[in-house]
Amino acid sequence: GRPRVLALPGPTLREQLFTPEVQAELARLADIDWNGSDERWTSERLAEAIGSYDGLITGWGSPLITPAVLDAATRLKVIAHSAGSVKHFIKEDTLERGIKVSSAAVAMAPAVAEYSLLLVMLGLRAVHEYDYGMRRGGHAWDSQRAYGVGQEIASQRIGVVGAGLVGRTFIGKARALGAEVWVYDPYLPDAVAAEIGARKAELDELMRDCPIVVIHAPVTPETRHMIGAEQLAQMRDNGYLVNTARSWVVDQDALLAELQRGRIRAALDVYDTEPLPVDHPFRALPNVILTPHIAGATQQCWDRLGECVLRDLTNVFTGQPMAHEVTLERYAILA
Numbered sequence: 001g002r003p004r005v006l007a008l009p010g011p012t013l014r015e016q017l018f019t020p021e022v023q024a025e026l027a028r029l030a031d032i033d034w035n036g037s038d039e040r041w042t043s044e045r046l047a048e049a050i051g052s053y054d055g056l057i058t059g060w061g062s063p064l065i066t067p068a069v070l071d072a073a074t075r076l077k078v079i080a081h082s083a084g085s086v087k088h089f090i091k092e093d094t095l096e097r098g099i100k101v102s103s104a105a106v107a108m109a110p111a112v113a114e115y116s117l118l119l120v121m122l123g124l125r126a127v128h129e130y131d132y133g134m135r136r137g138g139h140a141w142d143s144q145r146a147y148g149v150g151q152e153i154a155s156q157r158i159g160v161v162g163a164g165l166v167g168r169t170f171i172g173k174a175r176a177l178g179a180e181v182w183v184y185d186p187y188l189p190d191a192v193a194a195e196i197g198a199r200k201a202e203l204d205e206l207m208r209d210c211p212i213v214v215i216h217a218p219v220t221p222e223t224r225h226m227i228g229a230e231q232l233a234q235m236r237d238n239g240y241l242v243n244t245a246r247s248w249v250v251d252q253d254a255l256l257a258e259l260q261r262g263r264i265r266a267a268l269d270v271y272d273t274e275p276l277p278v279d280h281p282f283r284a285l286p287n288v289i290l291t292p293h294i295a296g297a298t299q300q301c302w303d304r305l306g307e308c309v310l311r312d313l314t315n316v317f318t319g320q321p322m323a324h325e326v327t328l329e330r331y332a333i334l335a
Contacts, residue, residue, distance in 0.1 A: 003030040003317050004075075005055035008046075008062050009082060010038035017059065017082050018306040025310050029317060030055065047072045055313055057082060064089045070097055078316040080309040084108050084296070086326055087219065087334060101326040102312035103334070106165055107304030108296040113169035115295035116214055116244045119267035120158065120174070123212070123240045125150040128289055154178030159210030160198065161227070162217030162245065163188045164333075170216060171198050182206050185217075187333055207234040215243040215250060218334055229254035235264050244269040244295040259285050269295045 005026070009017065014034060018026070026032050033053075035041070043063040050056065050073045059082040063069075076099055079090065084105040095101060122128055126147040133146060144150070156179045160167050163185040171181050175197050183198040184206045193200045203226070207213060213235065217223045227241075228251040235241070235258075243250055247270045258264055260281070267289035268282070274293055282288055312322050326334065 003054040003077075004052060005030045005032050005057060005313065006049065006053045007032055007034045007057040008041055009057065009059040010035045012038050013059050013082075017302050018309075019303055022306045022310050026313070029310075029314055032057075043069055050076060054078070055080065055316070057309055057313075058086075058089070059083055062089050065091070065094050067093065070094060070099075073099070078102070078313060078322075080104075080312045082305045082309045085219070085334060087331070090326075092328060092331060095326070095328050095331060100312075100316055100322055102308070102322050102324045103326050104305045104308035104324060105334075106324055107308050108301055109165040109169045111298045111301035112166045112244055112295040113173055115269070116166075116170050116216070116242055117173050117177075119242045119244070119269075119289060120212055120214065120240070121153055122289060123242070123265060123267055124153060124156070129286070155180065156212060157182065157210050158212045158214060159184070159201070159206035161185075161203070161206070161213065161215050161249070162223075163193070163196070163198070164216060164218060166245070167216035168196055170214060171196050182210055203231065204234060207231045208236075211236055211238075212240045212242070215241070215245045217245055217249045219246050219248045220333060223249050225249070225251040225254075227251065227255075229257070232258045232264070237263055239264045241266040243267070246270055247272045256281055259288055262287060267291075269293055 040061045041063050043066045046063050047068045050069060052075065054075050054077050056076060056079045058079060070093065078100040080102045082104055084103060086101060086103050090101055129147045154177060158174055158179050158181050160171055160181060160183045163171065163183050171183065174181055181198045182201045183193060184201055184203045188200065190200065215227065217226060226249050232254055241264065252272045255266065259266055265287045269291045270293055276282065276290070282290060308324055312324055315322050
């Protein structure tokens, strides 16, 4: 008979990510049991329910796939994740049991890369500072003397740390606007670097010689605080650091200390603690742009997430290769 699929996204997330057209296609493909509540499931509840399902749709807030869940999932063939990283709730043991896992990270790459580019350009022209100055009492017209002469992105040297899906998308967008791009990524083959038009560099070289540094590295044991006090000290005066990836990669305390000295600037969309505490020192600094982890929040991105889930479930249930499969080999270097 038809495959059965349990969909964990609740009504709010379902309407956000799955268009009526995608929901109709999913219903034609399989018997879909949608979560009727926005309440998040526990691993224990999932273990009790999963036994009769061939597929599982997960999303933000999905529970950990525990050994108990796997033992109960006797029919499960595929987990299609309607978001980016799967590492926080799926471990290697799921893949080792032969269950197919997909991630919709590819759907998020254009939005996050575009947002990173936006933050780069804001930093080059100090738009946020001019806007604040125009609204501040007693400062009716802050001229360029207040914030310095702006710069264009063309011919800027931008260093990119990490050349995964988002990093490569960002590189393409930055180069299209005339920027010179250096990249640090030990997993990036020389031929691919040449193909995307980026110069490979060592991390210390990139931090020292690139006035703008953009973080797109994944969360792995090797990337924990890869950008620390030593690397930040190598940045040029008035250097600019953009992080829309994970705070895991940048030592937040070291970055705060460097920003408090006023020598460099930053734009941050990710933090060690989210939401960022209202009394966090970052909030008092004039040389850092702060946004609440919204780099991937676009309508187009959300639509693509649902489309990725549909595509991967369709491929599995019709015997075709998955388009966005997370293999054991890929798992080690995923964000």
